[in-house]
Amino acid sequence: MSKIAFVFPGQGAQYVGMGKDIVENFEVANNVFELASEAIGYDMKKMCFEGPEEELKKTENTQPAILTTCIAIAKVLEEKGIVPDITAGLSLGEYASLVISKAMDFKDAVSLVKKRGKYMQEAVPLGIGTMAAILGMQREDLEKALERAEEFGIVEAANFNSPGQIVISGEVKAVEKACEFAKELGAKKAVMLPVSAPFHCSMLIPAGEKLELELKNIDIKDLQIPVIANVHADYYKDKKEVIDLLVKQVSNSVLWEDSVIRMMEDGVDTFIEIGPGKSLSQFIKKISKKVKKQVITYNIENSETLDKVLDNLANK
The missing domain is CATH 3.30.70.250 (Malonyl-CoA ACP transacylase, ACP-binding)
Structure with a gap:
């Protein structure tokens, strides 16, 4: 039985213009951007579609911008009846997985990652x-x-x-x-x-401590779709693990290769990378060669790539 995984990119995938034509073509995607603007107090469409690039590159802007773009596209797929069997994201991308799994409300997640970005940036002075x-x-x-x-x-x-x-x-x-x-x-x-900062090392522990206080203020629900965590490349057992694993994730290694191998071992043969860029698809292809598994990878970042994936899935 074929299994589909949704995978979501992390910081560094952003570019000015991301999400624009998805929003112009799908009301459900537009709604996600509107919710993001409400939650964080500035125009998310302007930030993603117009930049400027220097503003978009600031960690506290990048993280909510990428998350918003990923969820906007994922919601279009949901509307088309495509849902994953498993989901995982690289670093920041794990928040998109938790939103898709219904563990976290999108408005909470987008506010949270803005603060996460700020705390990560502030944890270590520039140049250190x-x-x-x-x-x-x-x-x-x-x-x-x-x-x-x-x-x-x-x-x-x-x-x-x-x-x-x-x-x-x-x-x-x-x-x-x-x-x-x-x-x-x-x-x-x-x-x-x-x-601008040494992410995913012990120097970021103070950022994780601040993030923990924010996480305790949001409503975390039962996961409806299995999510693989970066920290140990295994599934979240239940909602009680969410705070602990997201706090550790800030200062621990991201075990992306191990996470992908775990999904392959559990029968995933189709990976859909959702959001800006194609870096995860490239990683997955290399990993599949190493473990000698036949998989299909897609990436969706605009209407053209969306149509292509929908056609391919319809013909499978």
């Missing part, structure tokens, strides 16, 4: 922390590079995205040294990333 992508290296070898770099400061694995792509995070000097050591130990490439 950074991130880098390490390409073409096994986890075990990267661990050795990180151990060697620890004498220069905090540096940790932040995202296990796909075979051969791991992102590290921490203090600038330690991250730079880890890149050097990774290359010495056989990494094909080590690229410093243009980010």
Whole structure:
């Protein structure tokens, strides 16, 4: 029996114009943007459709903007009768999964991720922390590079995205040294990333503590669709786990590769990436080659890609 997973991207996928033609063509998507504007107190359409890019790139704007675009598209799919068997999202994308699973109301989620973005940005002063992508290296070898770099400061694995792509995070000097050591130990490439904070490492624990206080103020309901959590690449057992796992997620590694493998093992053969960009689809293709699983990946970010996916699913 074929299973469908909805997967949602994280920060970095944004671009000016995202969601525009979906909103122009579907009332249900327009309603999502209207709700977002009400919840956060500024015009979400203007932010996503017009920018400017510098404003959209600010973490506290990026996170609600991407979440809004993802949910707007997902609601169109729901309206067309397409619902997932399982859902997961990368970092910020996990909030979209929780909204789709009915664990969290969209208005609560969009307000929450605006604050999450602000807390993550404020946790570490600008210039103190950074991130880098390490390409073409096994986890075990990267661990050795990180151990060697620890004498220069905090540096940790932040995202296990796909075979051969791991992102590290921490203090600038330690991250730079880890890149050097990774290359010495056989990494094909080590690229410093243009980010404003060291996400998904222990330096972000204070942001998680602030987020916890906000999470305690919202109504979390039973999950109607299984959601895989980034922190342990396993399913949320029940709504009682939501606060704990979302707090940990801020400062823990994102186990995306493991999450995708888990979904494949549980029978998912069709992945629909919903929202701006195609990075998750690319990761999933690499992961499927590694585990030798035949899967189909789609991405939906506008009306054209939506029509294509609807046609393909109708003909399956």
